Amino acid sequence: MKAGCDMTERVNGFGQAIGPDVENWTARPRPPRTAMSGRTCRVEPYEPRHASDLFAAYSKDREGRNWTYMGYGPFEEENAFAEFAAATYPGDDPMFHVVVDAQSGRALGVASFLRIDPANGVIEVGHINFSPALQATVMASEAMFLMMGRVFDELGYRRYEWKCDALNAPSRRAAARLGFVYEGTFRQAVIYKGRNRDTAWFSITDGEWPALKAAFEAWLDPSNFDADGRQKRALASFRG
Template sequence: MTSRELPLGEPVEPCDRLDRPQRAAQQGQFVTLEPLIPERDLQQLFECSNGDLERDQLWTYLPYGPFPDIAAMGAWLREIAPLADPLFFTVLDRKADRPVGMVSFLAIAPEMRSLELGHIWYAPGAQRTSINTEAIYLMLCESFDRLQYRRVEWKCDALNERSRTAALRLGFQFEGLFRQHRIVKGRNRDTAWFSMLDLEWPVIKQYMETWLYRAEPGAISLRAFNSE
């Protein structure tokens, strides 16, 4: 009797180190990602994200928020600040010198060299600016360049059209839909999954740096670059 050889995946070179994202500031031209410190960040994070319909809608697709008062948001920030996964950062607008949102690394799997970017939100005035692009650029540099991870994920509510558009614009590839994946605030959530791989990063990095630092504002489309 002869046996048919079964297909196998490509061999993966071992990595000498299995590091995790650092709880350390990452500075760009437009933003600094500062490790979350509730005592320092609470007042301005609350003011930019709560208090009227536009700001309250920031929390629509997240499992927390909006917060009825600053004490409630403070309790939440104090709960999440010590965590290593998710590892939360405050996004500081360098020009305004004030917090305008939050991001995190999560689902961190050093042995698989994979992680996710998530818990991302920005104040209305910071949306559709260079802030999100550079914040994600800094996180991708940490993930692929320093940590040498193989895969970075982006997940969102399938109904969150803004997040889905952002993922594609930034160079992530749509992988599929996890149906009835979660229950969030008493409602069904289908989850859209996206990813970026280490072999894709060098070209995406070049596009992002051109858009952020070399092109005239509005002269080129990052989405057009990443859809080529």
């Protein structure tokens, strides 16, 4: 059952401040291995058949910039990428999904659910690697919206997290644009590729989700785009 949470400040019998009760809470289900479909894209669990499409899409990133803030890659050969994908993408946590262009049927990028915590209703989105053909598109935003909808509407989680290298300016901008709230930076959190990473944390809570959902739905409406597919109003403008 999805919980209700009265945020009124409370104290215990010793006058100490304590958190609000979370009523009727039960552990949440784990994400299912089923597709999420939208107007412009489909987000579906990774399968080996996606590897060729993904490698082709990533190969358009000639300089390998997409991989700068990933803990792996880039991959120069399709066989090497396919081996990496076979070893990494089929697991349950992280649970990798591919973003498939609804028009062409091609897989153009990946994102995953990870650090899945059913007992506390917390889940993270990460390992986001969108190819040049997917970046800054309606598909990219809709894919994130579909994953949010699964977390909050379908599964009833309380908190959705986004974390990135604090130096990854595009990821930080994307998190803010999508409605995630910056919470702080964990210094010297990770070592990857032989270098330090300070990790910036962002989140959305279930109480924030209804307004964000309404903003996404208004932004994604076809009436918000002209004949060339350009947005008339930015996503943030629908959040007020």
